[in-house]
Amino acid sequence: AQTVTQSQPEMSVQEAETVTLSCTYDTSENNYYLFWYKQPPSRQMILVIRQEAYKQQNATENRFSVNFQKAAKSFSLKISDSQLGDTAMYFCAFMKQYPGGTSYGKLTFGQGTILTVHP
C-alpha cells in the first residue's frame, strides 16, 4: 500500500508572490503517476498538474510547476505569481500503474493543504 503525506495543513501567501506546497509519499512501486488537485470553496476537484514517475523532467502548467524527486519520494508544487483565485485546498495524490499501464482510476490522496492568497 502507498501513503501520501502533506505536512502543511495551512499556508498563506501574498498576491503575486511564490509559494511552495510540500508532499511526500511512500511506495514500493516503480511505475506510478503523481497529481496535484485544487479544491476551491465550490468543492469541485480540479486537476492542476500531473507527473509521470518515469519522466525525469518536472511538469509545468503555466504558473504551476513541480519539483519531483523520485529517490526522495518528494513531489512539491510551486505556484508563481499567486492570484486570489488560487485560494483553495490543494491535494497531492498518487496513482499506481498496473501491468499494461492502467491504474483503474484508483487514487491515494494526502490530507490536503489550505492555501490562502492575500491581496
Added chain:
Amino acid sequence: NAGVTQTPKFQVLKTGQSMTLQCAQDMNHEYMSWYRQDPGMGLRLIHYSVGAGITDQGEVPNGYNVSRSTTEDFPLRLLSAAPSQTSVYFCASSYWRGDTDTQYFGPGTRLTVL
C-alpha cells in the same frame, strides 16, 4: 456532455436509515469510483469499478455497498447509516488512453447522519 453527475447534493439522515447516493456519467468511461472526504484525512477510496458487473473494495468499504449494472451508473448504498458516515462523497470516472487515466470528478454529496 453532462460529465459526472451526483444526486442529491445534500442529505440529512437519521442513524439506521438507508439511502442510495446516485452517480452517473455520460462519457462511456470504463472506470468509476467513490471517495469520501473528511477533514484532515483527504479523500479515501470506498469502492471502485473497472466495468459493468465488476466492482471491488477500496480503502474504507465497510458500511457501503455498490453495484454496476450499466457503464453509466454507479450507485453507492448505505444500508444502515451511522454518524461516522457523515462526510462529503465524491464519485469519479476515468478511462485509460494509453499513457494515463484522466479522472473526472462529480460535484460531491454532503451527507450528515444524526
